[in-house]
Amino acid sequence: MNVVVLLGAPGSGKGTQAPILAERLGLPHVATGDLFRAAVRDGSPVGLEARRFMERGQLVPDDITIAMLLKRLTQDDAIDGAILDGFPRNQAQAEALDLALAERGGRVRRAVSIDVPADDLLRRMSGRWVCQDSGHVYNEHSNPPKVPGRCDIDGSPLIQREDDKAETVRARLTLTLGSLREVADHYRGRGVLLSVDGNQPIEAVTRDLMTALEAADAPAEAG
Numbered sequence: 362m363n364v365v366v367l368l369g370a371p372g373s374g375k376g377t378q379a380p381i382l383a384e385r386l387g388l389p390h391v392a393t394g395d396l397f398r399a400a401v402r403d404g405s406p407v408g409l410e411a412r413r414f415m416e417r418g419q420l421v422p423d424d425i426t427i428a429m430l431l432k433r434l435t436q437d438d439a440i441d442g443a444i445l446d447g448f449p450r451n452q453a454q455a456e457a458l459d460l461a462l463a464e465r466g467g468r469v470r471r472a473v474s475i476d477v478p479a480d481d482l483l484r485r486m487s488g489r490w491v492c493q494d495s496g497h498v499y500n501e502h503s504n505p506p507k508v509p510g511r512c513d514i515d516g517s518p519l520i521q522r523e524d525d526k527a528e529t530v531r532a533r534l535t536l537t538l539g540s541l542r543e544v545a546d547h548y549r550g551r552g553v554l555l556s557v558d559g560n561q562p563i564e565a566v567t568r569d570l571m572t573a574l575e576a577a578d579a580p581a582e583a584g
């Protein structure tokens with residue numbers, strides 16, 4: 362079973378690359394966020410349990426997340442493997458996943474990290490402004506309004522949510538990068554980590570991801 366873990370911070374382009382890779386590799390894209398929503402919808406016992414935590418605004422415990430992941434991996438389209446997106450998020454989860462897969466004779470074959478320097482991530486993630494009246498969204502870097510501080514469409518003032526303020530974004534990014542590093546180190550220690558430069562156009566990142574995965578697969582197939 363070819364389980365690939367995709368790693369990247371918000372703003373790294375991971376969300377764009379995951380479905381492209383899934384198609385190229387012929388593996389399902391398994392995003393934990395989608396799994397939670399699906400499990401809640403289908404009303405399965407594990408989904409109901411997950412919902413109890415989500416409704417209280419709490420993180421879904423690892424054992425429940427892993428149970429959902431493993432269940433997803435038993436579906437027909439995942440018989441050859443899957444691309445995991447959004448899990449594991451820390452070393453404990455990575456170890457728990459290793460254990461759970463090993464019990465089923467599987468393992469994480471590759472972890473691919475889409476690397477983007479922290480300053481670039483910060484720029485990509487920050488600068489979001491919304492208009493006060495209708496919530497039209499702008500970005501001061503990539504999609505600025507014609508008149509600073511005013512909505513192009515209705516002229517109402519642009520405001521920045523607490524979540525989008527530079528300090529908040531930076532603090533959140535620092536935490537995320539710390540966890541990502543932990544997970545990357547885990548897979549590096551197991552000799553399955555690959556890294557690609559995420560600071561390139563989308564097609565170039567896809568090409569590098571495919572090249573890395575194919576190159577890594579060659580000796581593994583032989584051995």
Ligand SMILES: [Zn+2]
Binds near residue numbers: 492513514516517
């Ligand atoms: Zn507006």
